[in-house]
Amino acid sequence: MTARDEILARLRTALADSPPPVHVPRRYRRVHDRPDLVEVLIDRLEDYRAVVHRGIDALAGLLAEVDRLAVPTDIPADWLAGYAGQVRRDAPPLSPAELDVVDAVLTGCAVAVADTGTIILDTGPAQGRRALTLVPDRHICVVRTDQVVGLLPEALARLDPRAPQTWISGPSATSDIELNRVEGVHGPRRLEVVLVGLDDPLGR
Amino acid sequence: MNRPGVDRSGTGGAAAPATGSGRIRTPLPFPTAAKPAVADAQLRANLHRATRTIRAKRARVVDEVPDWEALRDAGSAIKADVQRRLPELLEQFEASATAAGATVHWARDAAEACRIVVALTRAAGADEVVKVKSMATQEIELNEALEAAGIAAYETDLAELIVQLGEDTPSHILVPAIHYNRAQIREIFQRRMPDAPPDLSDEPAALAEVARAHLRRRFLSARVAVSGANFAIADTGTLVVVESEGNGRMCLTLPETLISVVGVEKLLPTFTDLEVFLQLLPRSSTGERMNPYTSMWTGVTPNDGPQAVHVVLVDNGRSAVLADPVGRPALSCIRCSACLNVCPVYERAGGHAYGSVYPGPIGAILSPQLTGVADNASLPYASTLCGACYDVCPVKINIPEILVHLRQQAPHPVAEKATMRVLAWVMRSPRRWATALRLARVGAGPLGAYRERRSGARTLRRLPWPASAWTRSRDLPLPAPQTFREWWEKQ
Ligand code: SF4
Numbered sequence: 001m002t003a004r005d006e007i008l009a010r011l012r013t014a015l016a017d018s019p020p021p022v023h024v025p026r027r028y029r030r031v032h033d034r035p036d037l038v039e040v041l042i043d044r045l046e047d048y049r050a051v052v053h054r055g056i057d058a059l060a061g062l063l064a065e066v067d068r069l070a071v072p073t074d075i076p077a078d079w080l081a082g083y084a085g086q087v088r089r090d091a092p093p094l095s096p097a098e099l100d101v102v103d104a105v106l107t108g109c110a111v112a113v114a115d116t117g118t119i120i121l122d123t124g125p126a127q128g129r130r131a132l133t134l135v136p137d138r139h140i141c142v143v144r145t146d147q148v149v150g151l152l153p154e155a156l157a158r159l160d161p162r163a164p165q166t167w168i169s170g171p172s173a174t175s176d177i178e179l180n181r182v183e184g185v186h187g188p189r190r191l192e193v194v195l196v197g198l199d200d201p202l203g204r
Numbered sequence: 205m206n207r208p209g210v211d212r213s214g215t216g217g218a219a220a221p222a223t224g225s226g227r228i229r230t231p232l233p234f235p236t237a238a239k240p241a242v243a244d245a246q247l248r249a250n251l252h253r254a255t256r257t258i259r260a261k262r263a264r265v266v267d268e269v270p271d272w273e274a275l276r277d278a279g280s281a282i283k284a285d286v287q288r289r290l291p292e293l294l295e296q297f298e299a300s301a302t303a304a305g306a307t308v309h310w311a312r313d314a315a316e317a318c319r320i321v322v323a324l325t326r327a328a329g330a331d332e333v334v335k336v337k338s339m340a341t342q343e344i345e346l347n348e349a350l351e352a353a354g355i356a357a358y359e360t361d362l363a364e365l366i367v368q369l370g371e372d373t374p375s376h377i378l379v380p381a382i383h384y385n386r387a388q389i390r391e392i393f394q395r396r397m398p399d400a401p402p403d404l405s406d407e408p409a410a411l412a413e414v415a416r417a418h419l420r421r422r423f424l425s426a427r428v429a430v431s432g433a434n435f436a437i438a439d440t441g442t443l444v445v446v447e448s449e450g451n452g453r454m455c456l457t458l459p460e461t462l463i464s465v466v467g468v469e470k471l472l473p474t475f476t477d478l479e480v481f482l483q484l485l486p487r488s489s490t491g492e493r494m495n496p497y498t499s500m501w502t503g504v505t506p507n508d509g510p511q512a513v514h515v516v517l518v519d520n521g522r523s524a525v526l527a528d529p530v531g532r533p534a535l536s537c538i539r540c541s542a543c544l545n546v547c548p549v550y551e552r553a554g555g556h557a558y559g560s561v562y563p564g565p566i567g568a569i570l571s572p573q574l575t576g577v578a579d580n581a582s583l584p585y586a587s588t589l590c591g592a593c594y595d596v597c598p599v600k601i602n603i604p605e606i607l608v609h610l611r612q613q614a615p616h617p618v619a620e621k622a623t624m625r626v627l628a629w630v631m632r633s634p635r636r637w638a639t640a641l642r643l644a645r646v647g648a649g650p651l652g653a654y655r656e657r658r659s660g661a662r663t664l665r666r667l668p669w670p671a672s673a674w675t676r677s678r679d680l681p682l683p684a685p686q687t688f689r690e691w692w693e694k695q
Contacts, residue, residue: 001219004298004310007468007519009219011291014527022285028274028480044493093507096424096458116486116494129508130457130499134450135424153479161440161475162304164505167498172450175490176363176379177386177408178250179257185362185412186419187450187497 032150037114038195041148044117048170049183050191059194062140063106070094070105070136072128079106079142090128099135105188106140107133110165112148113155117170119143119193120155122163130164139168139188145197224521224574226314226344227373230559234582238557247383251554254382255545261491262542262596269487278480280600283536286471287526293438293471294517300441304503306513311344317518318349321430321463324514325355328461330428336445336455337361338432339377339539340465340518342561346430357430358422360451362415369396375555375563377541378489383554386411419451429455429510433466434538435481436515439474442502443515446485446495456499462510468522469535481538484598488540521574530609534570536599543593543603549586558586565593569606577613584610 001009034040042052053062056079063069063083071080073091080087088094088102099105108126112119119141121127126142133139149155159165172187183189230237241247266272286293298308311317325333333350335341335357347357347368359368363381367374370392374380381389390406393414400414431452435444443464445452456462472481486495504513525535544550544564555563560571560580568587572580584607587593593603 002310003312003316006219006312007310007517007523008291008294010221010519010523011294011468011526013219014221014523015288015290016527017529019284019288019529019532022281022288024281024285025274025277028271028278028483030479047493048496100420100424113494116483118494123505123508130453131509134453134457152483153476156476156479161437161442161500162502164502164509165498165500166453167494167500169492169494169496171496172448173496174362174412174449176361176366176381177389177411179254179379180408182408182412185416185449185451186360186423186454 028153029151030153032115032154034114034150037148037150038145040150041112041114041117041143042195044114045170045193048117048173048191050117050170050193053192053194056142056194056196059106059140059142062192062194063104066104066138068102068104070099070102070132072107072126072132074128075106075126076108090132093129094132096131096135099131102136104138104140105132105136106142108142108144109147111155111158112143113150113152114148115151118152118155119168120159121166121168122159123165124163130166133166133168134187137184137188138190138192140192140194141168142194142196145195221523221527222312222519222521223524223576223579224313224343224519226520226561228343228521228560228562228571228574228580230571230580230583232559234553234557234559234586237559238553238586241554241557242552246385247554248552250383250385251551254376254379255551258379258491258545262488262545263491265487265491265493269483275480275483276598276600279484279538279598280536282472282477282480283599284533286469286473287532287535289473290468290471290526293473294468296438297436297441297471298517300437300439301443301503301515302441304441306441306503306515309514309516311516311518311520313520314344314518315349317344317465317516317520318346320516321346321465322349322353322355324461324463325350325428326353328428328512330355330461332356332358332426333428333430333463334358334360334422334426334455334459335364336429336431336447336452337364337380338430338465339561340432340467341430342374343467344465344518344520346465358419360419360423360455361447362412362449362451365415365419366392369393373556374561376544377539377563377566378544379541383556423451423454423458426455426459428461428463429459431455431462431464433464433470433515434485435472435478436466436470437473437475437478438471440502442475442500444478444482445499446482446497447499448490448496450497453497453499456501457509459510461512461514462501463514463516465516465518467518467520469525469537485538485540488538488542488596488598524576525570525573528573531569531573531606533599533601534566534573534606536601537566537570538599539566540598542596542598546592546596548588548590548592553586558583565603565607566601569601569603569610572610572614577610578615581614584614 068086070088110122171191174185350357366381376382386406393400433443434446550564558567568583589604
């Protein structure tokens with residue numbers, strides 16, 4: 001018998017008592033009813049020591065300190081308006097060594113969860129490959145207010161499971177040494193979020 | 205006696221559920237193994253501070269979730285449903301993952317799982333792998349098997365790195381180096397990391413920085429990575445890894461080949477079910493609203509991440525756990541470690557005393573079921589039955605009930621039998637028991653001190669001889685009298 005067939009047969013034998021069907025009670029909250037989602041998101045992000053900026057205008061100031069910037073190929077042109085540094089587009093794909101020497105990466109996101117302060121990237125528009133937001137030490141992420149949801153169930157409903165996903169809640173951190181939180185072990189040590197409202201002409 | 209993996213001669217023929225092998229067995233009886241830890245003041249101080257800190261953080265973030273109990277109910281039911289439909293869900297997972305470009309392998313036991321990983325690593329032409337912390341690979345003793353095959357395995361989680369460099373084994377599911385303080389960690393780094401500066405300080409930030417530099421080159425050049433998975437989604441073939449440091453993302457993204465070793469019980473039916481478990485897990489484990497990073501991947505994504513993706517589905521005793529209707533819920537465990545952090549026995553004995561990769565209350569019920577109770581007979585006694593573990597478990601595993609169930613199957617050690625008889629005598633009579641309690645409460649009687657540790661965890665510190673043998677290194681609980689007495693009546 002193959003291992004597969006044997007394991008499946010063992011498991012079927014183990015269930016010889018035919019456990020009855022299970023009803024899954026889903027009485028938990030599926031939708032967040034608070035009106036101030038963006039404020040909640042900011043509060044949670046700052047609690048994780050991410051730095052939050054409001055309005056697309058803040059981006060130019062952030063980028064002014066960046067010499068070499070990695071970006072996905074489909075980055076909105078407006079985000080780079082006035083940027084004078086070197087832009088490294090991820091086409092052809094940048095090697096890990098090339099990503100290791102840029103100062104920052106700039107991306108958008110797929111959805112952000114206010115309740116947990118989580119930003120989700122699914123390699124969709126303006127997000128690029130996973131390696132892009134992993135190797136550089138500083139991640140600048142543009143989040144539109146229409147991408148903000150209240151609770152995790154609302155976020156999952158917007159996501160395509162087949163796309164690889166990276167969920168980010170604050171910068172890389174460890175608590176392994178006497179449970180002291182230390183930011184930045186292997187992932188980006190700085191996470192900066194630029195929140196852009198729908199009424200912002202450049203936010204789209 | 206049941207021997208791991210090779211037991212195919214059981215009553216049900218070739219497909220009878222078989223017990224597991226690997227690092228899930230106590231080499232010594234629990235009280236003996238616990239002795240050095242109980243006597244080590246530094247260790248106990250480290251453990252006490254750590255468990256108390258995580259307990260407080262967890263309580264705070266759980267309190268802010270108004271629907272926590274509803275989430276626990278859903279999580280518990282989803283896992284019960286998974287257990288009931290495990291064969292069909294595994295087949296569904298295999299089909300979805302394969303369709304997405306992954307290769308699915310099956311391993312009956314630890315040795316077979318290790319052989320598969322070694323063969324895949326060799327086929328990729330690599331003589332080293334980077335690893336992201338995984339209970340399953342510790343369970344099957346993969347690092348040892350890789351080393352025997354001439355392949356170097358590098359743990360990349362900071363705590364696992366500390367433990368690996370210290371030539372030690374992990375002592376906690378979530379914080380494997382919980383038993384070390386900063387000075388001890390600095391000492392290990394200076395001794396074992398050639399690139400550590402001689403004047404390295406013991407500031408956590410400085411220690412983390414050294415580890416980052418030490419591992420970075422390895423990440424950027426690694427060709428094969430080995431991971432576990434927190435969840436495997438049947439309807440989409442997706443694997444999920446939850447972590448903090450980014451070493452997981454590094455391993456899951458940069459190498460060409462990714463091999464994930466996954467226990468068969470990790471399945472969830474649908475992608476939507478993650479909405480429950482990704483709320484329950486971080487708050488229960490690290491006491492955070494969300495862990496810094498969660499990665500999900502489904503087979504191969506062209507031009508993004510590993511282009512060879514393997515999943516090794518491991519039984520190694522899980523079918524034997526499934527076969528026991530009372531013990532079965534142990535397979536619901538999501539390895540959050542909340543039960544360790546509230547357990548008065550774990551806090552004193554530390555993780556190593558359990559001899560298994562699964563310490564604490566969950567280890568006391570899971571390990572004996574994976575190996576067969578006869579091979580791990582002391583572990584069901586490594587508990588006071590105070591019930592704190594059941595209260596915090598995000599998937600509502602009734603650990604005390606399963607402990608009692610397993611004790612009934614375990615051969616009782618002789619000394620324990622004698623002390624148990626005395627306890628039984630005391631507890632069998634409501635009057636004697638009440639007297640004992642009253643004496644204890646005033647702190648003047650021969651039964652020692654009564655204390656209120658935390659809500660719901662009331663324990664007696666010391667009992668008179670011969671019961672003192674039993675309470676010397678563990679406390680006697682004062683559990684809900686009805687259920688406990690019922691149990692004693694049955695003895
Ligand atoms: S038994 Fe429950 S509390 Fe303990 S580690 Fe597993 S899920 Fe967490």
